[in-house]
Amino acid sequence: MEVQVWRADVKERVVTNEPVPKDWEHLGGRGLIARILLDEIPATCDPLGPFNKLIFAPGLLVGHAVSSCDRISIGGKSPLTGGVKESNAGGSTGLKLAHLGIKALILEGAPMEDRWWILHLSANGGRYEPADDLVGLGVYQTAQRLLDRYGPKIGIALIGPGGEMRLSAAGVLNLDKDREPSRISARGGLGAVMGAKRLKAIVIDSSGGEKPPLADPELFKAAQKQYTKELIDHPQIASYANYGTAVMTHMSDGFGGIPTRNYSSGTFEGVEKISGEAMRDLLLARGGASNPTHACMTGCTIRCSNVFGDEMGNKIVSPVEYETIGMVGANLGIDDLDAIARLNWELNDLGLDSIEIGAALGVAAEAGLMEFGDAKRAIELITEIRQGTVLGRVLGSGAAVAGRVLGVRRVPVAKGQAMAGYDPRAIKGTGVTYATSPQGADHTAGLTIRAKVNHLDPKGQMEISRISQIKMAGYDTLGVCLFGGFGFANAPGSIRDLLKGRYGWDVGDDVLQELGRETLKLERSFNRAAGFGPEDDRLPEWMTTEPLPPHYSVFDVPREDLDRVFDWT
Numbered sequence: 001m002e003v004q005v006w007r008a009d010v011k012e013r014v015v016t017n018e019p020v021p022k023d024w025e026h027l028g029g030r031g032l033i034a035r036i037l038l039d040e041i042p043a044t045c046d047p048l049g050p051f052n053k054l055i056f057a058p059g060l061l062v063g064h065a066v067s068s069c070d071r072i073s074i075g076g077k078s079p080l081t082g083g084v085k086e087s088n089a090g091g092s093t094g095l096k097l098a099h100l101g102i103k104a105l106i107l108e109g110a111p112m113e114d115r116w117w118i119l120h121l122s123a124n125g126g127r128y129e130p131a132d133d134l135v136g137l138g139v140y141q142t143a144q145r146l147l148d149r150y151g152p153k154i155g156i157a158l159i160g161p162g163g164e165m166r167l168s169a170a171g172v173l174n175l176d177k178d179r180e181p182s183r184i185s186a187r188g189g190l191g192a193v194m195g196a197k198r199l200k201a202i203v204i205d206s207s208g209g210e211k212p213p214l215a216d217p218e219l220f221k222a223a224q225k226q227y228t229k230e231l232i233d234h235p236q237i238a239s240y241a242n243y244g245t246a247v248m249t250h251m252s253d254g255f256g257g258i259p260t261r262n263y264s265s266g267t268f269e270g271v272e273k274i275s276g277e278a279m280r281d282l283l284l285a286r287g288g289a290s291n292p293t294h295a296c297m298t299g300c301t302i303r304c305s306n307v308f309g310d311e312m313g314n315k316i317v318s319p320v321e322y323e324t325i326g327m328v329g330a331n332l333g334i335d336d337l338d339a340i341a342r343l344n345w346e347l348n349d350l351g352l353d354s355i356e357i358g359a360a361l362g363v364a365a366e367a368g369l370m371e372f373g374d375a376k377r378a379i380e381l382i383t384e385i386r387q388g389t390v391l392g393r394v395l396g397s398g399a400a401v402a403g404r405v406l407g408v409r410r411v412p413v414a415k416g417q418a419m420a421g422y423d424p425r426a427i428k429g430t431g432v433t434y435a436t437s438p439q440g441a442d443h444t445a446g447l448t449i450r451a452k453v454n455h456l457d458p459k460g461q462m463e464i465s466r467i468s469q470i471k472m473a474g475y476d477t478l479g480v481c482l483f484g485g486f487g488f489a490n491a492p493g494s495i496r497d498l499l500k501g502r503y504g505w506d507v508g509d510d511v512l513q514e515l516g517r518e519t520l521k522l523e524r525s526f527n528r529a530a531g532f533g534p535e536d537d538r539l540p541e542w543m544t545t546e547p548l549p550p551h552y553s554v555f556d557v558p559r560e561d562l563d564r565v566f567d568w569t
């Protein structure tokens with residue numbers, strides 16, 4: 001199957017295919033999105049207008065079920081930050097698009113009418129079908145109807161009511177390997193961009209497709225074997241299999257960096273109740289649908305995901321991740337895993353980013369709209385979003401808007417996007433990432449918590465963040481899950497050989513860094529054209545003056561260091 005670029009014009013409701021431009025061939029995922037943004041999208045355009053595009057790009061390694069290497073990158077100009085946005089997710093979307101030979105799917109234009117559509121993709125091409133019966137439905141009901149209509153083997157990328165309302169905290173959900181719409185490209189409001197195109201869902205039928213061709217199957221298989229072995233043998237993998245990303249709960253609290261009651265403390269007195277260890281014990285004791293170890297995509301040997309069931313063994317939600325525990329748990333003073341799981345379900349169903357909404361609710365609590373620790377009130381506020389009330393729309397527009405409307409100064413954002421579960425005053429390298437990433441505050445852009453350094457010392461944090469940001473931009477371009485990095489770190493040359501085996505490219509051992517550097521350079525170029533400058537690469541002023549207990553530290557990495565992170569761009 002020929003690898004091509006597919007374009008879906010939502011105004012004319014046509015789908016066309018074209019050859020991959022030469023300059024795009026060596027990129028995938030995040031890097032390709034940045035390239036397309038620069039080539040095709042006016043940087044100053046309205047993110048919800050006709051000139052913005054929503055791009056789906058599988059990473060370079062996607063298509064062969066190499067463990068944890070089938071991620072889909074979704075991107076465009078962000079309605080939340082006003083800059084470049086790429087948000088990647090696991091699940092089946094990447095694999096199925098790659099099997100149809102889709103290098104990039106570009107949604108473009110603006111509809112002429114208010115009607116909602118499904119975009120159906122298969123080996124026969126693309127077509128639009130009415131989505132009238134799906135309007136206003138949450139993602140769980142929508143996904144089930146689509147599975148009933150098109151059969152159990154499809155992939156789906158879809159939005160919830162949040163995206164329909166074009167809220168800046170809306171994401172795009174993808175089916176996991178068990179057909180649950182649980183893997184969210186959450187950050188930056190891309191669900192609102194899809195909503196602006198009036199697409200409720202993209203259905204991918206890859207039944208007539210095939211795995212992408214391999215230039216050197218022997219080399220590819222050998223590299224895959226080496227990488228998988230190192231991944232399985234890595235000591236961290238057992239920890240992620242047992243506790244998932246929730247293993248970070250204790251770690252973040254231990255460093256004094258867990259966001260607590262709207263970022264007013266770095267330790268949470270209820271941490272034992274919401275830790276990864278507590279969640280594992282609870283899920284094992286409950287049995288039934290509960291499962292502390294679950295894979296989001298076919299072939300993942302790490303299985304950091306989970307299924308959270310209630311006391312009767314019925315599923316509440318899958319998965320519960322650390323960043324959600326941090327932001328709708330500790331950040332709201334909530335120490336009850338069941339309550340966190342139910343909040344998580346509500347936010348998923350609405351198609352909203354739990355990090356952004358957790359931050360917005362923290363701001364709302366500080367403004368007196370809820371008591372910290374009151375999970376019932378948190379659900380009521382989320383119901384306001386579902387009902388589309390003015391307050392709900394304010395909260396659904398993210399923490400920065402909520403802070404401005406409610407008159408709260410302690411708003412944890414950078415470039416307008418909420419910080420995740422790591423306070424940058426306690427983990428300063430991650431603070432450098434939050435401040436300088438072209439993506440806005442995003443832990444996946446370069447988390448530094450595992451670096452063996454004094455995280456409170458401002459010295460040297462710039463270098464750690466830079467290394468991490470380059471690496472993550474590289475992995476996001478390859479379509480590799482963050483945790484796949486454990487395997488690649490111990491299997492030198494395997495990325496080189498996987499790329500050589502897949503494409504026949506003669507790349508060097510530093511190809512990960514090369515891809516990362518190029519991606520960041522492209523993203524910075526787009527942001528500069530959109531009007532961003534050095535003063536945007538900063539954390540909010542209050543974080544430089546308000547000491548964070550228990551270490552009473554402020555974010556004090558010098559501005560000169562922040563300005564040197566991307567000295568090659």
Ligand code: SF4
Nearest residue numbers: 090296300302304481
């Ligand atoms: S490690 Fe976790 S997020 Fe990564 S591919 Fe596996 S289940 Fe998905």
